[in-house]
Amino acid sequence: MSNTIEELEKQFQEKIDNEIKIEPKDWMPDDYRKNLIRQMSQHAHSEVIGMQPEGNWITRAPSLRAKKILLAKIQDEAGHGLYLYSAAETLGVSRDQFIQWLHEGKAKYSSIFNYPTLNWADMGAIGWLVDGAAIVNQVSLQKTSYGPYARAMVRICKEESFHQRQGFEIMAKMMAGTKEQQQMAQDALNRFWWPSLMMFGPHDSDSSRSSLALKWKIKRETNDTLRKRFIDKTIPQAEFIGLKVPDPDAVLQPDGSYKTGPIDWDEFWNVVKGNGPCNKQRLDHHKRAHDNGKWVREACIAFSEKQDKRKVIAN
Ligand code: FAQ
Numbered sequence: 001m002s003n004t005i006e007e008l009e010k011q012f013q014e015k016i017d018n019e020i021k022i023e024p025k026d027w028m029p030d031d032y033r034k035n036l037i038r039q040m041s042q043h044a045h046s047e048v049i050g051m052q053p054e055g056n057w058i059t060r061a062p063s064l065r066a067k068k069i070l071l072a073k074i075q076d077e078a079g080h081g082l083y084l085y086s087a088a089e090t091l092g093v094s095r096d097q098f099i100q101w102l103h104e105g106k107a108k109y110s111s112i113f114n115y116p117t118l119n120w121a122d123m124g125a126i127g128w129l130v131d132g133a134a135i136v137n138q139v140s141l142q143k144t145s146y147g148p149y150a151r152a153m154v155r156i157c158k159e160e161s162f163h164q165r166q167g168f169e170i171m172a173k174m175m176a177g178t179k180e181q182q183q184m185a186q187d188a189l190n191r192f193w194w195p196s197l198m199m200f201g202p203h204d205s206d207s208s209r210s211s212l213a214l215k216w217k218i219k220r221e222t223n224d225t226l227r228k229r230f231i232d233k234t235i236p237q238a239e240f241i242g243l244k245v246p247d248p249d250a251v252l253q254p255d256g257s258y259k260t261g262p263i264d265w266d267e268f269w270n271v272v273k274g275n276g277p278c279n280k281q282r283l284d285h286h287k288r289a290h291d292n293g294k295w296v297r298e299a300c301i302a303f304s305e306k307q308d309k310r311k312v313i314a315n
Contacts, residue, residue: 016217021147024090032216035209036146037091038107039218041098044084045109049282051077053117054126062120069166070123076159083155087148103287111268112192112199114276121174121181121188127167129189129196129234135160136230137200145217168237175241182242189238190246198268200227206265232257 003011008027015022022028051074058074061067085095101107112130117123135157142153174185201207201223213219235258238245249261270276 013215016145016215021150022145023147031212032218033091035213035216035218036149037088037093039209039213040084040088040091040146040149041093041101042108042110044081044088044098045102045107046113047077047081047084049109049113049286050130052282052285053113053115053278054123056117057120057123060120061123066170073127073163073166076163080152080156080159083152084149087146087152090148099290103283103290105274105283108272109282110199111271111276112195113282114271114279115191115195116278118191119184119188121171121184122192124167124170124174124185125188125192127163127165128171128237129167129192130199131160131163131167132234133196133199133230135164136226136233140220140226143217143220168241171243172241175243186243189243193246194263194267195271197227197231197263198271200224200230202265202268228257231260 009029012022012026012028012032015026022032054070054074054077058067058070061070085098088098089095098107102109112133117126138153138157138160142150142157144150144153171185171189174181204210204222204224207223210219210222214222235245235250235252247261249259251259253259271279274280
């Protein structure tokens with residue numbers, strides 16, 4: 001006798017409550033699948049669009065060493081996008097569909113990548129702050145309830161922590177340099193601090209997706225909890241190399257954590273709605289690259305079909 005929806009939902013929630021991973025062929029509620037498709041594809045798009053602000057600086061890196069490291073880092077981000085698209089495809093949506101939703105503006109990517117990178121210090125700020133924020137979020141997501149997403153996160157976190165350190169190294173080097181280099185580092189922190197805090201999403205009270213995502217353990221911790229963890233880790237790092245976060249209200253409390261000032265949520269929603277400084281540029285660039293890569297995709301498919309035919313003949 002087949003199970004009723006209520007029974008299936010109950011069994012599903014029991015698995016989640018008992019920390020048993022949900023795998024692609026398992027039964028899952030439609031809304032669980034939809035929420036995962038949305039979050040995982042947005043996460044994948046963020047990794048890929050996130051290559052653009054840094055890609056802009058490969059040809060202008062100040063040394064061969066810096067160029068090699070930046071190239072490797074950006075290549076890693078492409079890999080993260082690929083793991084995440086593959087993991088998201090296990091939910092029954094094709095890669096082409098994900099890209100189409102991105103191009104039509106139906107899928108989002110992280111707000112942070114709509115800010116421009118003006119000079120080399122911004123490479124330091126992105127690695128240190130943006131990858132630093134991404135890690136805090138992704139370490140938590142290693143325990144997400146969907147198996148393929150959790151496993152992708154484990155690998156991504158290992159690489160992301162190297163990225164964070166390379167960014168901090170750039171900032172530390174600049175702070176040990178000339179007055180002008182120190183000013184550039186401080187200016188980069190001033191511009192990227194608040195957008196990095198916005199990466200964690202709206203306050204918990206305004207986070208429409210959180211309650212179901214937490215019940216289903218897609219998200220393991222709230223936006224504000226993760227944001228606070230990032231703030232408490234990062235302010236001492238800034239101070240250690242002589243930088244100051246651009247928040248006049250930031251105060252160290254007796255328990256070792258920081259009280260901070262208000263985030264400009266109007267700016268956040270404006271960027272999320274497509275009106276940030278680089279939204280149009282980022283999406284146009286992605287569309288152009290996708291169109292230019294059409295012949296490569298076609299050639300790959302033609303090659304794999306040819307290989308398949310050869311196998312059939314050989315057998
Ligand atoms: N930007 O209800 P919530 C990286 C949207 S990876 C744009 O709180 P949720 C690596 C949200 O989609 C960075 N939109 O939503 C790297 C929702 O809209 P919707 C990416 C945002 O999903 C480094 C609405 O606001 N990481 O950086 C943002 O429960 C360097 C309401 O929000 C991930 O994607 C935002 N910041 O929580 C690469 C991690 N925040 O869809 C290159 C996985 C919120 O209903 C270089 N994602 N929104 O229309 C998550 O953990 C969650 O999706 C959150 C948002 C925490 C981002």
